[in-house]
Amino acid sequence: MADFVDRRYAAVQSMAQQNLISPDQPAVGIVDLEAIRDQIESLNWAFASIPDTMHMVACKSVTLVPLLRFLADQGMGCEVASPGEFAMAEAAGFPADRIVLDSPAKTLAEIRHCLTVGAAMNIDSYQEMARVERLREEIDTASVIGVRVNPVVGSGSIGEMSTATTTTKFGIPLIDEASREELVDAIAARPWITQLHVHSGSQGIPLELAAEGISRIVALAESVNEKVGRQQIVRLDIGGGLSVNFTSDEITPTYHDYADVIEKTAPELFSGKYTVLTEFGRSLLAKAGSIATIIEYTKKVGQRDFAIGHAGAQTATRTVFMPKSWPLRVSAFQGDGTPSRTENRIQDLAGPCCFSGDMIGREYVIPELAPGDIALIHDTGAYYFSTPFAYNALPRIPVYAYTVDDAGEVTWTTIRRQQTIAEILAEAGEDVRLEVPAPAGS
Numbered sequence: 001m002a003d004f005v006d007r008r009y010a011a012v013q014s015m016a017q018q019n020l021i022s023p024d025q026p027a028v029g030i031v032d033l034e035a036i037r038d039q040i041e042s043l044n045w046a047f048a049s050i051p052d053t054m055h056m057v058a059c060k061s062v063t064l065v066p067l068l069r070f071l072a073d074q075g076m077g078c079e080v081a082s083p084g085e086f087a088m089a090e091a092a093g094f095p096a097d098r099i100v101l102d103s104p105a106k107t108l109a110e111i112r113h114c115l116t117v118g119a120a121m122n123i124d125s126y127q128e129m130a131r132v133e134r135l136r137e138e139i140d141t142a143s144v145i146g147v148r149v150n151p152v153v154g155s156g157s158i159g160e161m162s163t164a165t166t167t168t169k170f171g172i173p174l175i176d177e178a179s180r181e182e183l184v185d186a187i188a189a190r191p192w193i194t195q196l197h198v199h200s201g202s203q204g205i206p207l208e209l210a211a212e213g214i215s216r217i218v219a220l221a222e223s224v225n226e227k228v229g230r231q232q233i234v235r236l237d238i239g240g241g242l243s244v245n246f247t248s249d250e251i252t253p254t255y256h257d258y259a260d261v262i263e264k265t266a267p268e269l270f271s272g273k274y275t276v277l278t279e280f281g282r283s284l285l286a287k288a289g290s291i292a293t294i295i296e297y298t299k300k301v302g303q304r305d306f307a308i309g310h311a312g313a314q315t316a317t318r319t320v321f322m323p324k325s326w327p328l329r330v331s332a333f334q335g336d337g338t339p340s341r342t343e344n345r346i347q348d349l350a351g352p353c354c355f356s357g358d359m360i361g362r363e364y365v366i367p368e369l370a371p372g373d374i375a376l377i378h379d380t381g382a383y384y385f386s387t388p389f390a391y392n393a394l395p396r397i398p399v400y401a402y403t404v405d406d407a408g409e410v411t412w413t414t415i416r417r418q419q420t421i422a423e424i425l426a427e428a429g430e431d432v433r434l435e436v437p438a439p440a441g442s
């Protein structure tokens, strides 16, 4: 089925008919594989004029091995930022030379593993540069080694997601001309550093600001190459960070929009001189995913109408804690998965957690929800159902992938089962008994 909105309608109906959402499993994540494939295709097209590219998915946006495996099968690479993410990328089948390790706190063991298997890495600080230099004497490595640069171009609309300011922990900053020269000298003195990396932030970063950050690392690469009199820097990793439109089903900005702005600001990136790497997460996956929740109760509180469901901070953590920065759209369905036909009403959608702020959003103008209906929370395919928060010992919600054929038939694959109560108890140390020695003389 061609259109991802039509596929979503078919999926919600099928999900209800097949009892994938039920009183025993009242909050469910669903993901449209064709929508992901379409985004990969548009990413490939947008940068197709660059002769050598490697597009990676940012693992943090989708820490689910079957989805990572699907992305590996589509020819993507994987950007990882912890030992767990590295293990997931390896389990998903990404070859080592298509994995890049970024993190501001890489341990000796992590760096050793990365160099041993031959994955690439981006050094985040001068101390880490010294550590990698020492380890390279011990380990005969095929790893491409880069440096993450903070281009200090400023903040986007969400301060917490901006990484190119004077107050961020990431990368080696280009604070002034002296710091720039120091970095050029440090890289020029280490011919094994052949890649530069920039990621100016995620969500809320204007295209022009991100492109300016990229143009600063292109200029830095040119300075290093000029200084050593040959092309030492051969790869440029331009990070991810393309914002997602959470206000409608329209995909905007597109990868093409971004590539156009980058080409105007940093034309050398498209010259063919450099291999170009990208690390997108949210823009690849957000629109492919939704969270469905059964409405358990509705109630009136003064003038407000509340619908209380089962998706809250345990799966929509960012939205619940920072509602102004991360608003989500909601649609109303009947219990059988068909769109609700009741009159529109202004309603607040609450989650199950025991704190007042556990709200998916307020003042939605949607068909009136009743107990047993389904609320669908849109654009949650990145960083939401894959990144649970264990508050109130709520289970990790199940996640299913779907495809829809031309006849509207939906095929489901289980990506992750709902966590069981037995698993929650085991993780909570069910078998451990604590004792304090009896006081002496008692």
Ligand SMILES: Cc1ncc(COP(=O)(O)O)c(C=O)c1O
Pocket: 058, 061, 079, 102, 199, 201, 202, 203, 239, 240, 241, 242, 279, 280, 281, 282, 283
């Ligand atoms: C280094 C790095 N690369 C890529 C990404 C992915 O960003 P986004 O999901 O906004 O594309 C992140 C997100 O935090 C990041 O820190």
